[in-house]
Amino acid sequence: MTADVAPAYFSDEFAPVPDEVEALDLEVTGRLPDELAGRYLRNGPNPLPGTDPGHNFLGQGMLHGVRLVDGRAKWYRNRWVHTPLMDGVRPDHTDRLSALTCTTSNTSVLHHAGKILSLVENGLPWEVTADLDTVGPVDFGGKLRTAMTAHPKVDPLTGDLYLFGVGLRPPFLTFHHVTAAGDLVRSTEITVPGPTMMHDFAITRNHVVWLDLPVVFDPDLRTRPGMPFRWSDEYGARIGIMPRDGRDADVKWIDVEPGYAFHVANAKETTPGRIVVEGVRYTPSTFDRIWTGLGGEPSRSLAMTGSGANLYRWTLDVATGTVSEGAVDDLDIEFPTINDNRTGLTSDLVYAVTAPLLVDENNKPAIIKYDTANDTRDQWLLDPSWLPGEAEFVPAAGATREDDGWLLSITTHKSADAAALVVLAADNVSAGPVATVHLPRRVPLGFHGNWIQD
Ligand SMILES: [Fe+2]
Incomplete structure (x- = not known):
């Protein structure tokens, strides 16, 4: 589909950039911490020029990278993730490998077992180099036979990777365990009532937490451009708790109030037998509102509850x-993000940013820090013509406290050709950036990033 005028979900702060560029020795305001030696990589949808994939979530993946070392910002570069889809190859859904590789790879970046992987939830990961060139798809030696979520979880105690794959045809949900060395050692199918847009999950010290929420695959949408999911009043909502080494029969499903969560912040076992899950939860009506704003189809019926x-x-x-x-x-x-060294463990701090599509007078662009032990918050308000991207926590050298470290976020001007990588001290968010790296041009609002320390 071609459009001369960008649709709303690819206008303003979402507007794609037309090409791949590189800039060296970037201007910095403030002082970059010397210990930040590595790369901040961030993924997001960036449709090829002149194309409209029908939904904000369906633009071809583009990685933006900023290299920091010795207190300097050495380079910025952006590269599309070069999957076959980018060359005009369309997925053949009767062929598993074609379906799992002709994808956008536009959602997140993972560094695990020596590989940098670009992720999208309906396909295989794509390995990229530290300079953002595409290497190829990764299926763990043929053992990963489903898609891989863009939100796998690394156990900070073992380095093992836990992930799931969703499918529009059975199996709708499969759980996988990958060792710290990158060996996929276990895959097990989990029964759910149907295919849903399951975007994230959680682990705790001993358990896996499933979110089975009512944004469901609608076959009637399959033949149209766009995302084939919409809110359902009928599907219900449940959270499943499964021992990490358990399987389908071990999942304990607990009904919850219908709502939708793209993202979990963390889950933890506070007292024996009790699991606390924190995430960003949309009411049905707010989900429907942002979903249609992104190019999605409205619910067939909607209980308007808050x-x-x-x-x-x-x-x-x-x-x-x-x-x-x-x-x-x-x-x-x-x-929502946390100190990843606390994934599944006790954590009291959550970082987040203002929901891009829900900015208004009462909800101004901000990077926010929540103390979930006391349910208080601290925040840095941006200049109102700028919007923040996900704030990634990077631990300080020799960190002892949970918030010993830095928050990295790419901020985007709503209309001008400008973007910046801001660095905040996580223990003093309201003070604003300690350093601002001025990027050579705008970076569209995107999805998830990751810091890869040298
Ligand atoms: Fe996500």
Whole structure:
């Protein structure tokens, strides 16, 4: 599909850039911490010039990279993730490998077992070099036979990688365990009522947490451009708790209030038998609103129950199969992150940014830090003509406290040709950036990034 005028979901701060560029020795305001020696890589949709894939989530993946070392910003470069889709090859859904490789690879970046992987939830990871050139798809020696989520979890204690794959045809959900060395050692199918847009999950010290939420595959949408999912009032909503070495029969499903969460912040076992899950949860009506804004189809029917995309807490009692749940705060946010050294472990801090499509007078562009032990927040408000991207936590050298470290976020001007990588001290977010790297041109708002320390 070709469009001369960009649709709303690829206008303004979402507008794609037309080409791949490189710039050296970038201007920095403030002082970059010397210990930040590595690369910040961020993925996001960037349709090829003149194309409209029908939904914001379907633009071809583009990686933006900023190289920091010795207190300097050595380079910026951007590269599309060069999958066959980029060359006009369309997926053949009767051929597993074609379907799993003709993808956008536009959602996230993972560094694991010596490889840098570009991720999208409906396909295989694509390996890229540290300079962002595409190497090829990764299927773990033929063992990964499903798609791979863009939100795998690395166990900070072992380095093992836990992930899942979703499918529009059975198996709808498969769990995989990859060792720290990169060997896929176990795959097991999990039964869910149907195919949904399952975007994230969680691990705790002993368990896996499944989010089976009512944004469902609608076959009627399959033949149209765009995403074949929409809100369902009928599907219900449940969270599943499974021992990490368990399988389908071991999952304990607990009904929760219908809502949608793209992203979990963290999950933890606070007391025996109790699991706390924190994430960003959309009410049905707010989900429908942002989904149609992104190019998605509205729900066929919608129970209009409140609004918000808020930090939310589910406290699950596994023995009784009950939940207590509710919003922690009233800001509309997205892209929750934590200190990844606390994944699945006890953590009290969550970072987030203002939900891009929900900015208004009461919800101004901000990078936000939540103390979830006390349910308080701290924030840095941006100049209102700028929007923040996901804030990635990078631990300081010799860190002891949970917030000993830095937050890295690419910020984008809403209309001008300007973008910056900002660095904030995570223990003093409201003070604003300690350093701002001025990027050579705008970077569209995108999805997830990762810091790869040298
Ligand atoms: Fe995501």
